Structure formats: C-alpha cells, structure tokens
Amino acid sequence: MDKIMYLYADNAATTRMSRTAIDAMLPYMEEIYGNPSSLYTIGQRAKEALEDARARVAACLGANPSEIIFTSGGSEADNQAIYSAAYTGAKKGKKHIVSTAFEHHAVLHSLKKLEREGFEVTYLDVHEDGLVRLEELKEALREDTALVTVMFANNEIGTVQPIREIGALCRERKIPFHTDAVQAIGHVPVNVVDDNIDMLSLSAHKFHGPKGIGVLFVKRGVRVLNLIEGGAQERGKRAGTENLAAIMGMTAAMEEACAKLEENSRTVTALRERLIDGLLTIPHSALNGSREKRLPGNVNFIFEGIEGESLLLLLDDRGISASSGSACTSGSLDPSHVLLAIGRPHEIAHGSLRLTIDESFTEEAIDYIVENVKEVVTYLRGMSPVWRDLVSGKKQFQL
C-alpha cells in the first residue's frame, strides 16, 4: 500500500473531543466563568448550568440528579466508591470484598490498599472468554461481604459483563454493587435502575468528552465518604470548585453518545467484525476475550512469536495509533494483568495488540489496518528467534 492513512485506533485510551462537546464548553470559559458557589448573577448562572448538567447526566443514566457526583474522572470515582463501601461495611464488621482479577488499576490498587489494611478480597476468575460466572459470584458472596465491584466492560479486551444479573444477585443479598463503567458509557446501553447498580464510575474522555472530568453515581440511601475535604460542593461529598466547562462538555458528549448509541453501535460493530475476520487470517493469532460479548469498538489480538512494542512502533510509522499489553510498553517486565487473567501465558501475552475504533472508521480504514498489521507481524516474525523455534518444531505453537 503506497498511500499512508492516519488512523487513531486507540479510543479506549482516550477519544477525540466532539465539536458539540467543545462548543458546549466555550461559554463557560469565556462568559459564564463565575464560581457556582457565588451569589451574584454570573455565579448563579454557573450554578444553574451545573444543575442543568447534573439533571441531563442523570437522565442519560436513568438516575436522579441528586445521585450524581462530579469527580475528576474515572479513577477518582472508583477510589471513592470502593473506600466508601469498604469503610462503611467495616463499621458493621464487614471486611470482605468481591471483585475480578482484571479490573482497571484504579480499582485493583484501591483493593490492594484495603487488603493491606486487613480487608479480604475475593478475585473472581474471568475465564478464557473474559467473563465472570454468576455461579462463582454467588459462591463468593458472604455474610461479611461489604462490596461487589465488577467492571461493566474491560478496558483491554472489551468484554461486557452480565451486569444486570450481577446487580440483581447483590440486591437480593443486600450487598452494595459498584461497577466501573468507564469503557461502557456511550458505547453500550447502561441504565442504573434496570441494571441494579448502586454505584457507577464514568469518565468523559472515553466518549468524545474532555479529560479530567467524570461522575460517580451513588444510589440514594447508599453511604458515600469524602476523598477530598473542603467546601460543600457536590452536596458535601466532593470538595473543590466545580470544573464547569468540563462538566458542560461531558454532558453534551454524553447526550450525543447516548442519542447515537444504537446507530453507532451497529456501524462500529460491523467494522469490528470486519477487522477481526481480517486479523484472523494471520496464522497463529487469536482474539482475546469473547467475540460476542464485547464492546462494539474493541479488538484485542495476540500474535505468537512477536513482541507488542515493536509492533506498535512500526504501525505508528504507518500512521496507525494502537496499544499493546506488552510489558515493554508499560515500563514493567510483566505483561498485561488482563491477558494473564484470561489465561494467556506470559510469552504470548507480550505479543498483544489492542485496536479500539470508533464511528469515524470506514471499511477502507479497516482494510488498511489489516494489511499493515499482516505485513508488520510477518516482518517481525522474520527476525524473531522465538518464531524460528516454533517453525522448526523446537517449540510447540500455542495458538
């Protein structure tokens, strides 16, 4: 292929802001820049916008406005939800938490901290398909379980969990249920009532909104503790002057994503299927995670005999931005905890490629990616001693 295409295929990392979101922000930087806590007109106009945004965000989620806490993003919301449920439970002698082995680090590291403080965490197996089993969750629940936290959709392999069923189970047992829905919002239908969710985290920049802004939804009656002490913003649950421009951008982006969800999901899923089919023609490769129960835009592959970082660098040379679960891209020696959690061996997990597409992609773009990944994988295998051993039969192919 002689023409280079520039393709941003890392929408799970972050997205390009939509024009609608940018336009929604500008008035709150240029004109209505008042502090929503101030009583003069420009402050009160900001306050009105803030509460309007809260109502609109709540409507997208099926929540009440009073159940929305604006945060700095998904990580803060995850931290607040987990610590709130854990410390509230501990007061009643409940110090057990159920989660999964492949949560985002915002969840996992919070849980690790709680473990050091004496909490016990059960990490559910996510199996080869990247999905929890309800039976196993049922078995893991105990009298002293203070919280169940299971991500809505995985950030690396895109698998979508049976959230509604998990929520129902927790409700039956009266255990608070939190879900990290950062990858899900705007991409798959989410309704906190129908899905039996007590707490939910989301982040604007995953659906064409601005970075540094997110939401923690907390169902009425569920106790929430502060991470940040200070003023009385967010009903006293999150101090700090509200980032109103970002909140307005997030709200506009969320409404747009929710309104176009069905249409985008259909388009993107069809492109994803084309991409998966194309990449499966590369020998000794495999899709990570369930093909059916996954986010519309997520494709995550492993290729035997190569390492992910070199793959990414060469794809970047060809205009394609992607990511990998390779250790070398993270500065550690361990490959992705997600790929290890679904049972991929270390040596294969290094050769992973995540492509996350959005509705701006075309069939031509997908074909360009397939062709270039094929060429680069073939080239890297050609200089790989691991591949040579596999081809010569000295080592067994695992894929």
Place this chain on the structure above:
Amino acid sequence: MALYSEKVMDHFRNPRNVGVIEDADGVGEVGNAKCGDIMTMYLKIRDERIEDVKFETFGCGSAIASSSMATELIKGRPVSEALQLTNKAVAEALDGLPAYKMHCSVLAEEAIKAALKDYYDKNGIEYDHSVLPDNLGCEECEVD
C-alpha cells in the same frame, strides 16, 4: 517518537545484520520469552576476527536496536575487542536508552559473550571464566 533517540529508531526501523549464519562458529542465545526479550547472535570467526555477525531478536524496539548496534560495533573487529564490548558502549552508541530499557543493552552484550563462549567451548580454547561466566543471560526476570 520521543521515547527513543533517532539513532535507536534508525536501528529499529533498519536493523543491520539481521539473520542467521548457518555454519556459525559461535551461537549465543540469551533472554527469556516470558520477560519479552530473546536475542540470538551468530558469529563467523576467522583469524581471531569477527568476520561476520548476524542476529535475531524477539523484543521491543530498544532490544532490536541494541542487537543491531552491537553487531555493528563488533563486525570486523578482533575477538579480543568484541570481548570488551559493554552494554554501556551499546547504549551510548545509540545516543542513550530510557533507564528501564537499559536491560536491552545488557542482553546485547551478553548475547555476544554467549556466542564467543560457545566458540571457545566448541574449539576447546581456554578463556577467562570471570569474563565469560557459565550463567550468561540466565538472569530471570521477576515474573510471578
């Protein structure tokens, strides 16, 4: 990409001396697929000189660049000089590597030493075991 120097990117994009020497006089393989890096060095030695050298690498950009640079630094040089090659020299020749990628240059040094050791062992040549220890490249990375 700012992660790597231009020299690293050049050696990564256009690696020198990639391949296999079928009738090599010494072959050294170091690293561990579990850690994400394996390097194999092939040496052709004549009159105590590195007449030819080829490499194969499974690894990240800096691993490929380090192997490539290491082959350039020893090609045509006396064996005695190749023995002196340090990972620092490889990294410097590449205009530096990020701190957490320095182990790639260590692998390149060790791959060459392992190949020289293989050459000495095959030919029954005595050598300094402190320079060429038995456990070259056996360093395990910290994996659970």
